[in-house]
Amino acid sequence: MQGTGFGDLLRRHRREAGLSQERLAELAGLSVDAIAALERGRRRAPRPHTLRLLGDALRLGTPDLTELAAAARRDGDTPRSPMRPLPVAANELLGRATELTDTSRLLGEKVTRLLTLSGPGGVGKTQLGIAVAGAVRDKFADGICWVPLAPMAEAAAVAPSIAASTGLHPLDGGRLVEEIADQIGRRHLLLVLDNCEHVIGDAALVCTALLEQCPNLSLLTTSRELLRIPGETVYVVPPLALPESDQQLEASPAVRLFVDRATARGHEPTEQIDQVARVVRRLEGMPLAIELAAARTNVLTVEELAVELESSFGILSGGSSTAGPRQQSLSGAIGWSYDLLAPPERELFGLLSVFVGGWTLNAAAAVLAGKTNPGPIERAAALDLTGRLVDKSLVRVSRDRGIARYDMLEVIREFAAGQLATAGRTDEAARHHAAFYRTLAEEAESHLRGANQGDWLDRLDGELDNLRVAIAWALRARATDEAVRLSGGLWLFCYLRGYYAEGSEWLVRALALAGESPTPTAATAKASLGAGMLAFLQCEYDEATARLESALAQYQELDDTAGTALVMQRLGGVARERGDYVTAENLHCQSFDLYxxxxxxxxxxxxxxxLGFVAWLRGDLEVAARRCRKAQDSFRVLGDGEGLAWSLISLGTIAQYSGELTEAEDLLQESLALSQRLGYREGVAWSLNQLGIVERRRGLTERAVHLLDESLAEHRDLGDRWRSASVLEELATVAKQRNRSEYAAFLLGAADGIREVIGAPVPEVEKADHQATRQAIEQSLNRHAFRAAWSAGRATPLSAVADGYPGPATSPDRSSRL
Known part of the structure; x- marks a missing residue:
């Protein structure tokens, strides 16, 4: 019987024992199908354990059992059914050189036995998986097997799919994973399991068992959700790189993908690369979204496509007719992930769409629990659910200075917002969101003049998009208390970080909601103060005075001494810029007494x-220095960065007007560095202004122009017309020194026009330089030329001054015109 096949031999022994297939299966603890498969040759080379079970059931002696095992070995040596090969990618893999290198290196290391390519739907995990497997093919002597799991509707189909893809026919359905492991044995094999997320639990169990039993097996999986099993190495597939600058648009992988796919559709958008960049930036480099957008170039121009995408991602559909539903539209891709979420995960997923620009764990817990200060239980729940959404590639996490921050891709956020709207919870979520950020704004306000000023300014800047959304909702929903408290809590931040116009709009609209309430509150008084301050900073002096006087009356009625003192300080600032130094000094003295x-x-x-500021503006440098040194000493002790920056600016300016240029430069460079570190834009603008004057006095006009130009740009962007006029007058002095008399006259005219509009004269300390410059210009030009240039400057808006008066034809930039 040496040449008898295993199936024939088994059938003979069964019949000699007088057993049916059903009875043998029962005695051996196997399935009837397994017995039938072995006898018919559909399944060969049973495991040693199976042989023992059959031998015991048939009561075979040692010679018969040895003969049966030999037949099994002979049959096992016959060629196996071929494994499913890697699919051939339909398109070239673009822009993934770094990812391909990194993942190939990981998979080639013996320490990495399971590599999971994770990421949201449409990021290109499958395509990268195919490329990675192809790149490491030579490292696996027994080949690579592709196991597509996307078509599998049931979790229990993972093991059968692996068996079918590897060409194996296991005997026992109840021990399917063990049968697969036994037949893989010690083979050097790579299994690629594509799209595991919808069968993640079963995939995790099967992968764990195979890795434990097959020492030379490696696994590569693609999944929107992590398997979370021992030995798993995760590689998060990022979106395609976006253009780093307008000069490198065509080198961007995201741009290249769009151009390639649009060209394949018959439209080559090479002359609209700037609009292509606009599209891929809006799509945040997501490959599926880019491909779907490129497909729309058959009916839209790239510019039209960009405009459509600004309002909605709804047009991103119409993918390949052979692709599954989740690859034919962006909503289908995201919906696939959403459908796999548990109800609590779906709830948080929808609620998180209310955030713009990211959020913290505290913020997520507040919106989920409906509390501005969530406790440990609420935080723990939010953390658990957030972690699950991160693992499922619906939420991203970043870490900066020890703080975790979360966000969503915009395409995912829009889908989540749709789910929240369908549930009828959009307004509820927005209300909780606004309450949380109102609390944050009010907490931050108390820290914006202390030692941690910079950290709190950065924190508010990091939440600026959320703060904007919160205020917009409060104004739209006519939630008066939230609108007044939010905008009032943020006015100091808006001042320090230079959001003058935006902060003013928030405050004015919030106060309009509050109306003419007969009973003042601390919140309305603060909002009136903030509105007055920001109007003052933009040189709207009448508006500022009205707002500040309203705040003063409210604080006095509330018997709030600190508030009263602060408003007097701000009213003193208005008087100072209008040139009324006596009133300004009186107000600041009253403020000092109250404090x-x-x-x-x-x-x-x-x-x-x-008081020192008023003193040096009116030319009393000795008094100014004494006052500002006292302020400087106090600010250093208090750790007030803004105050220290201002005292340094004042002392530097005093030294500059006293002719101590080296001392002035040292002080002003210190104030510039401090202001830049804090992000305090007014401090930066003033420091640059005075440093420019120092360089002009030294005769270094090229350096002076550079500094003054930067200062003008800052002041102009902030909306500070008072200081912009002074910088223009200083630039006129530099222009005259460079024998550009007509341009100097133009600049003086522009400054004079600004001063007339805002009603602010030239500061006393600047009058000598101003008069000397004007006299020198008038002496070098005839009357007609002077008046023409002067009038042209007065007629030119501040925003156009840089280009308002033509220089030599060879002068390409502002500084060369001077």
């Missing part, structure tokens, strides 16, 4: 600072 009665060291330091 002194409260023993408020910070308020007293600021009063000294403002």
């Amino acid at each position: 002194e009665s409260l023993r408020d060291r910070s308020g007293m330091a600021w009063a000294h600072n403002h």
Whole structure:
């Protein structure tokens, strides 16, 4: 019987024992199908354990059992059914050189036995998986097997899919994974399991068992959700790289993909690369979204496509007719992931769409629990659900300075917002969101003048998009209390970071909602103060005075001494810029007295600072220096970065007007560095202004122009017309020194036009330089030329001054015109 096949031999022994297939299966603990498969040759080379079960059931002696095992070995040596090969990619893999290198290296290392390519739907995991497997083919002597799981509707289909793809026919359905592991054995094989997310639990169990039993097996999986099993190495597939600059648009992988796919559709958008960049930036480099957008170039121009995408991603459909539903539209791709979520995960997923620009764990917990200050239980629930959404590639996490921050791709966020709207919870979520950020704004306000000022400014800047959304909702929903408290809590931040116009709009609209309430509140008084301050900073002096006087009356009625002192300080600033130094000094002295009665060291330091400011503007440099040094000493002790920057600016300016240029430069460079570190834009603008004057006095006009140009740009962007006029007058002085008399006259005219509009004269300390410059210009030009240039400057808006008066034809930039 040496040549008898295993199936024939088994059938003979069964019949000799007088057993049916059903009875043998029962005695051996196998399935009837397994017995039938072995006898008919559909399944060969049973495991040793199976042989023992059959031998015991048939009561075979040692010679018969040895003969049966030999037949099994002979049959096992016959060629196996071929494994499913890697699919051939329909398109070239574009822009993934780094990812391909990194993942190939990981998979080629013996320490990495399971590599999961993770990421949201449409990021290109499958295509990268095919490329990676192809790149490492030579490292696996027994080949690579592709196991597509996307068509599998049931979780229990993972093992059968692997068996079918590897060409195996296991005997026992109840021990299917063990049968697969036994037949893989010690083979050097790579299994690629594509699209595991919808069968993640079963895939994790099967992969764990195979890795434990097959020492030379490696696994590559693609999944929107992690398997979370021992030995898993995760590689998060990023979106395609976006253009880093307008000069490198065509080198961007995202742009290249769009151009390639649009060209394949018959439209080559090479002359609209800037619009292509606009599209791929809006799509955040997501390959599926880019391909779907490129497909629309058969009916839309790239510019029209970009405009459509600004309002909605709904047009991103119409993928390949052979692709599954989740690859034919962006909503289908995201919907596939959403359908796999548990109800609590779906709830948080929808609620998170209310955030713009990311969020923290506290913020997520607040919106989920409906509390502005969530406790440990609410935070733990939010953390658990957020972690699940991160693992399922619907939420991204980043880490900066020890703080985790979360966000969604915009295409995912739009889908989540749709789910929230369908559930009827959009307004509820927005209300909780606004309440959380109102609390944050009010908490931050108390830290914006202390030692941690920079950290809190950065924190608010990081939440600026959310703050904007919160205020917009409060104004739209006519939630008066939230609108007034949010905008009032943010006015100091808006001042320090230079959001003058935006902050003003928030405050004015919020106060309009509050109306003419007969009973003042701390919130409305603060909002009126903020509105007045931001109007003052934009040189709207009448508006500022009205707002500040309203705030003063409210604080006095509330018997709020600190608030009263602060408003007097701001009213003193208005008088100062209007040239009314006596009124300004009186107001600052009254403010100082009130702060002194409260023993408020910070308020007293600021009063000294403002009194010193008034003193040097009117030309009293000795008094100014004394006041500003007192302020500087206090600000250093208090850790007030803004105050210290201002005292340094004032002392640097005093040194500059005193002719101590080296001392002035040292002080002003220190104030510039501090202001830049804080992100304090007014401090940056003033420091550059005074440094420019220092360089002009040294005769270094090229350096002076550079500094003054930067200062003008800052002041102009902030909306500070008072200081912009002074910088223009200083630039006129430099222009005259460079024998550009007509341009100097133009600049003086532009400054004079600004001063007339805002009603602010040339500061006393600047009059000598201003008069000397004007006299020198008038002496070098005939009257007609002077008046023409002067009038042209007065007629030119500040925003156009840089280009308002033509220089030599060879002068390409502003500085060369001077």
